Amino acid sequence: MSRITLEEVKHVANLARLAISDEEADKFRGQLDAIIGFAEQLNELDTEGIEPTSHVLDMKNVMRKDIPEKGMPREEMLKNAPDHQDGFIKVPPILGE
């Protein structure tokens, strides 16, 4: 039985904002299925009562002093923007036609 269906691959691609052809979806389905199948060996381990580790260092909520610092100049920030106008980044319409 497959662990991930073609529909799920397309759903995940949509969540990840990746355009995907039917052909690609099929290829990724097989590969992801194998990787997820491999990952399921973790179920052999009893992890009841084990705390999850998200980070190895014993540090939490590292704060700096709340003092504003000068940001980057706008021209610099726009240097790598694919399209911009009047100091703003341009994108296609967000609302429908």
Place this chain on the structure above:
Amino acid sequence: MGLFENKMSDLHERLHKKELCVSDLVDESFKRIAEVDGQIQAFLTLDEEGARQMAKRLDDQGKAASLFGMPIALKDNMVTKGLRTTCASKILENFDPIYDATVVKKLHEAEAVVIGKLNMDEFAMGSSNENSAFQTTRNPWNVNTVPGGSSGASAAAVAAGEVLFSLGSDTGGSIRQPASFCGVVGMKPTYGRVSRFGLVAFASSLDQIGHITRTVEDNAYLLQSISGVDPMDSTSAPMAVPNFASALTGDVKGLKIAVPKEYLGEGVSEDVRQSVLEALRVLEKQGAVWEEVSLPHSKYALAAYYLLSSSEASANLSRFDGVRFGYRAADAANLIDLYKKSRAEGFGDEVKRRIMLGTFALSSGYYDAYYKKAQKVRTLIKKDFEDVFTKYDVIVGPTTPTPAFKIGEKTSDPLTMYANDILTIPVNLAGVPAISVPCGFSNGLPLGLQIIGKHFDEETVYRTAHAFETATDFHKKKPVL
């Protein structure tokens, strides 16, 4: 003999005596690149003008800082102001950073000379450099084999004598595995030892900048220059930076070495096993003692790693959306379409695969079964190391199960490729430091010895590595190009 076969301290002495100037070192670098990089394909971008200007400035000024005049190259996932930074991805092909990574600033302050930017697997996802969008770097020992990855070109450039040393990054073995494959010294410091500010993020809880050199001594000096807490990286550790070079005493008498049986078991080639056992004899002769131990959860590290690193990657790489920087697809009908097309056209297959795996593992209904489960297994793996380190000073084993494999040999099956990192991945999950040093050859290809230490105890790792290096000649051999 090439200039870069010398240690930094010898080069500094010759600079001091005026037998040599910084411009000679920079000339050597560009000359060697012109001779061999056509074969090796390590460099994506060269900064010849910047490097020569810097050399001239340093020659006019005379010796001052710790890395004075040393030619260095950087993996192309560390941002360099005004010098193209691509992560070997089409999505960043023309990206021109507007600031320097903290490590780059530190290299400038230490007066190293940046020669250029090195190839890698796209966004550091890979073990062979075959996932670069631009070129496939070759192993200098045999150009039909891979240099390893993802910092493959960082290792290849040092092994080929193109630079004295290089920086790389290590998320699951990406410095140590290529160092092993290319017969050089590669260090992954403790998580938090070196600032990640300006390193393009792959998996933030695992990523660590480190470095590749020809000798352990140079390695210790370079770590000295790039370490330390950084206000720009809240995960950099507020720990004092010790004098790493002073740990190179040559004395390992009474050192307690643990050898995990899982690291010499199934899948590890006979040549690799023998080279590690021989290395242990070398250390034993110098007064160290070793015993077999168990890291019982080792076999689960690979699965936990791929779930965790891909999950973190899926979040980190959401910033590449074709809006503020990077590649933008033409003819998008609307904003969502722009995201989808830009990312589909800009990312390669391995990156897409991992983003999708991570998105799946984090998605509603699967989060507890995959992501959270992997985080709990990470706790068990971390505890394996803590238990062993209550009784032992270092853990020693191979860096990789086999020597470098052939180009194209593992590209069709992602899982076979992933299995290559089985001995390096647990170290990243635990966040401890580890080094790979040359320890032998198999059919003319280098093998690496991995020495793993306690959190923030790079000193003992260096002391062990240096004692081994001093007693052996493997690091003196070089590829014929």
